Amino acid sequence: MATENKNLSQYDKNTIPNAKDFRFGIVVSEWNDTITNGLFEGAKAALLDCGTLPENIIRWDVPGSFELIFGSKKMIQTQHVDCVIAIGCVIKGETMHFEFVCDGVTQGIKDLNVLYDVPTIFCLLTDNTMQQSIDRSGGKHGNKGTEAAIAAIKMVDINRK
Numbered sequence: 001m002a003t004e005n006k007n008l009s010q011y012d013k014n015t016i017p018n019a020k021d022f023r024f025g026i027v028v029s030e031w032n033d034t035i036t037n038g039l040f041e042g043a044k045a046a047l048l049d050c051g052t053l054p055e056n057i058i059r060w061d062v063p064g065s066f067e068l069i070f071g072s073k074k075m076i077q078t079q080h081v082d083c084v085i086a087i088g089c090v091i092k093g094e095t096m097h098f099e100f101v102c103d104g105v106t107q108g109i110k111d112l113n114v115l116y117d118v119p120t121i122f123c124l125l126t127d128n129t130m131q132q133s134i135d136r137s138g139g140k141h142g143n144k145g146t147e148a149a150i151a152a153i154k155m156v157d158i159n160r161k
């Protein structure tokens, strides 16, 4: 189902575990920071709405989406979190750099989920235009940060079974 047919911000709290005992790391790329900050605010709001304590949300900023890999690894290794949400926004430019950054981050975050027993949630926008990013970070299609937070809570619950 394409995003245009699904609002990224919709969730039913009755189907979400209470996150009062959960601790989250959120690593945020500084590239396209108006977008990534919007994604962060969506994620933070959803985590709090589902019971997370404010002191259990740790935010680190990294220069760009490619650095989400190393930043998420260090967050897992040092901050005793139950889950990491990696937030970035990659927007197509003139060259193939877009493809390499998107693929590299995708593979890197996949590797973290294989190597560590702490889930890392993939909250990376890979858009052709800034408008697409705006639409998915609190615009007409909702907020992918909200979607990522709900995924994070569900994965922590699964990991504790």
Ligand SMILES: Nc1c(NC[C@H](O)[C@H](O)[C@H](O)CO)[nH]c(=O)[nH]c1=O
Residues within 6 Å of the ligand: 029, 031, 032, 063, 064, 065, 066, 067, 088, 089, 090, 091, 092, 101
């Ligand atoms: N063009 C975008 C980048 N590029 C920077 C890389 O992510 C990385 O920081 C650099 O190659 C140094 O390692 N990053 C984004 O997050 N979004 C972009 O649109």
Ligand SMILES: CC(=O)[C@@H](O)COP(=O)(O)O
Residues within 6 Å of the ligand: 090, 091, 092, 093, 094, 095, 096, 097, 098, 099, 101
């Ligand atoms: C995703 C990128 O790195 C890209 O925005 C950089 O732009 P360009 O491909 O024009 O150098």
